[in-house]
Amino acid sequence: MTSTQTRIGHTYRTLDVPVAGGDLRVAVWDPAPAxxxxxxxxLIHGVTSSHLAWPFVVDRLPGVRAVAPDLRGRGASNDVSGPAGMRAHAEDLAAALDALGIAxxxxxxxxxxxxxxxVFAHLYPERVSRLVLVDGGLPLDVPAxxxxxxxxxxxxxxxxxxxxxRFADVQEYLDFWRGHPAFRGDWTPELEDYLAYDLVDDxxxxxxPATSYRTTADDTRDMNTGTGLTDALAGLRHPVRLVTVPRGLQDEEPGLYAPxxxxxxxxxxxxxxxxxxDxxxxxxxxxxxxxxDVVAAAVREELAAAPTP
Incomplete structure (x- = not known):
């Protein structure tokens, strides 16, 4: 385990949680003062992302303990072996909560x-109080x-x-991303940290990039053609809040969810x-x-509405 003071309002640490196929890296931002x-x-990141997608949101959650894993096959969990898929990720999340004593x-x-x-809320309903879905979670419009x-x-x-x-060094990778249309006008030191963390020795x-194509393909296929999501949505029992945006991964319209x-x-x-x-x-x-700002405000409202343990 490592621990270091990072941003105002939280102390950052990581731990490695045993899961099927290896150790899952889990980041924790504890409130400071405790x-x-x-x-x-x-907090659960996207398909080729890592836990370092979340610091902006965490900064806006004073007094909250934020837990964010690197999902298997990503970040410092990139060497966890075995299949991915929604169920495997859900089982890993349950293990992470167990390790931290979060009911x-x-x-x-x-x-x-x-x-x-x-899917996690469906398989482990007792572990979830409320859901906030950010530009995902409901079926995408993909041809059969x-x-x-x-x-x-x-x-x-x-x-x-x-x-x-493949990239010669971190700077070459950052230069590759500087031209990305999604971050035009939104380049920050936090983004550079996120991108640098993504790299591993080949x-x-x-x-x-730490995420393999095979892992990405397995997860993309499962979340779009598997039964886990449809079963979970059919049995939805938790309060769910969905936030969508009109622009996609390349800053293009209409984004993941056309109107x-x-x-x-x-x-x-x-x-x-x-x-x-918008x-x-x-x-x-x-x-x-x-x-x-928007996501953290939604999270704070859901935390306020959640039952007290």
């Missing part, structure tokens, strides 16, 4: 993390019958292509409370000061 009975929130918590998921959150590669390319595009690239003298498709999936899940925010894209809704 609180005897701080509320908890579990029940508000769960927040971004992108693929929102799909994981829905696509093979896995076409499915990944259609949803993730250049995000998936990046996983096969074993041949270069650096590569017509979004209307259909919301009609099929009428218990979900929905907010559409100013952000799929990344900046979490990884920018303005987006984090």
């Amino acid at each position: 609180k005897a009975a701080a509320p908890d929130v579990l 029940r918590t508000v769960v927040v998921g971004h992108s693929m993390g929102a799909f994981v959150a829905v 019958g696509l093979d896995t590669d076409a499915l990944v390319a259609g949803i993730l595009g250049p995000t998936a292509a990046r996983l096969s690239m 074993g041949a003298g270069a650096l590569r 017509e498709h979004l209307a259909r999936v919301l009609a099929a899940t009428p218990s979900v409370r929905h907010e559409r925010l 100013r952000f894209n799929h990344y900046t809704i979490v990884m920018s000061p303005g987006g984090a």
